[in-house]
Amino acid sequence: MRLARHLPLTSLAAAVAFAGQAQAETELTVATVNNNDMVIMQSLTDVFEEAHPEITLDWVVLEENVLRQRMTTDIATGGGQFDVMTIGTYEVPIWAERGWLSPLDNLPEDYAEDDLLASVRDGLSHNDTLHALPFYAESSMMYYRKDLFEEAGIEMTEQPTWEEVREWAGKLHGMEDDLAGICLRGKPGWGENMAFVSTLVNTFGGRWFDEDWNPELNSDAWVNAVQFYVDLLNDYGPAGASSNGFNENLALFSRGNCGMWVDATSAAGKLYDGDESAVADSLGFAPAPIAETPKGSHWLWSWALAIPASSENQDAAREFITWATSQEYVELVGETEGWTSVPPGTRASTYEDERYIEAAPFADFVLQAIQDADPTDSTLEPNPYVGVQFVGIPEFQSIGTRVGQSIAAALTGDSTVEEALDNAQRATERTMQRAGYLD
Amino acid sequence: MxxxxxxxxxxxxxxxxxxxxxxxxxxxxxxxxxxxxxxxxxxxxFKTETAAIADPSFIFSPTLESYQAVQERSGYVRFALNSVAVAFGSTLLALLIAIPSAYSMAFLPTKRTKGTLLWMLSTKMLPPVGVLVPIYLIFRDVGLLDTRTGLIIIYTLMNLPIVVWMLYTFFKDMPKDILEAGRMDGATTFQEVFFLLLPLTLPGIASTGLLSVILSWNEAFWSLNLTSSKAAPLTAYIASFSSPEGLFWAKLSAASTMAIAPILIFGWMTQKQMVRGLTFGAVK
Missing domain, CATH: 1.20.5 (Single alpha-helices involved in coiled-coils or other helix-helix interfaces)
Structure with a gap:
């Protein structure tokens, strides 16, 4: 009798307790890479959780290559360990085609999908539907020391060519102690030296594959481009260039050890920051140099947030990724971390914001470079693949790394450029045959 | 003269x-x-990020900013507790399985004992990545992904061949007569192992256990692949500070120092036992 009397009250209390528990129950596991922009996103966890008390964020931060392997294992086996994954323009179309990613259609109106830069949006779409939302995007461009250029009587052109760059590197090299005329990536890897070399080959008129997927790695364009790269680095590059990746070159340039550097636009903010860079006051920017054609002379890459189809928290994950890639988030970072720290390259509105333009004088170059890059038409002659500095097929990771190793061997003098490219051609042919692209 | x-x-x-x-x-x-x-x-x-990439120098003004940044970004304690649990848990489990196995192989050998021992060791020759997908699928199906139990099982299996081999070597060096004398006095097998064998080979067992703890502590392949957030140990913690894009040398060094500190102190404290165990029976 007493129980019956208290039953409605007890049930209500239980329901409230249960509802409270259910509300706080959605725990999102977010896998991401370790770089400055992602660290900022992680540090803003509290802001998101305060606005969405029903969701808590759990971060898995790993080095890029480790993360890629970890996420591939999980998504390919349907492990369901992650609710949000940080992936790049290389993975999105491949994973979307296999049905591993949830399509991101019907985005809320206030997300302003039209504000996303077209080239970036296209790179993250499959069958015209977004499968990942861009967190930040980058292209490549040239950085140079204005003080040295002035001292050497060199005038930067509006669109430098590689021939000019070679001539300038000769003049700059050794002007100061430990000063290399030019710094470029040399460390082997599909995302390391091959990101740069691919753009060089593109502008020299080469391509990875012809329209029937036959590799063209020992074509004249490849030999010319790679010979140019090897000679340039050996004559005017820093010592031990074959072990320099993005980080090493960033360190060299920011210490004042490079006259010029062609690399990711994402380095601009760091080089422009006087606390991190000794050359902030004399930093100059220019478009990536060209040779035979401007096509594919600078790359396009975007780190984006995607939801694996195996995630059990689709709605909460969508809530998070639309927040982290929104205009509101850009505003939040600008206000809390400073406008040079804003994730670049994704939204047109960022480049219309006076506060950003004032803080980041490199903004125009970055925007122009990203808008010009066309992953569907990146080579002089037609090709069957999507991607500027990579080929959007699953086999490319191993092909790119293998070719990168051959080119690094040519750079260190362990083989000639012709030998390196013949080896690369044979290895690539074998891989493409095994994968069924060739008979 | x-x-x-x-x-x-x-x-x-x-x-x-x-x-x-x-x-x-x-x-x-x-x-x-x-x-x-x-x-x-x-x-x-103890350097700033800028000093960390500058020309190598022993002279610099030390700062704790990297340690502070590392601590703010991720909970060190959670990772450290996972490391302690899986390293000691797997060692305990490995010893529990290995002691009876090594006892039977050392004192009751059959003609297949040597072959079994060699086969056990041969499993260490397989690159772990070769079995990653099957193990991942099994763990997914039984719900062991991102759990301490899962890692303890994997580490136990990983270290078991070495633990059995080491214990087998230590047990082999024990004079059989002592065990026989015990048996004559009416000791059961359990009493024989527990009251005679274990006390006499304790230095060897201790050093085997220590080695197993160190191997489990440093293991990175399985911990990175089978955990995500809840059971991730210190190896995953270090990996989160490595980056091909962005300067994190000082923070990576601070994180690595914090990750190796416990095992370094532990090794320092137990080095006497370790050396004693490893040289146990070397001079007869």
Missing amino acids: TSLRSTNAASPRRSATSKKVLLTVFGWSVALVIFFPILWMVLTG
């Missing part, structure tokens, strides 16, 4: 002394070369 003899006697003594000095210098040099990367890592942890 006397002086001649004394000169002759002094010469080999002097050469023995100089050999000793030379060996000492060589020993210290090798130790320094091995220790230098650790020292450099510790020093880099």
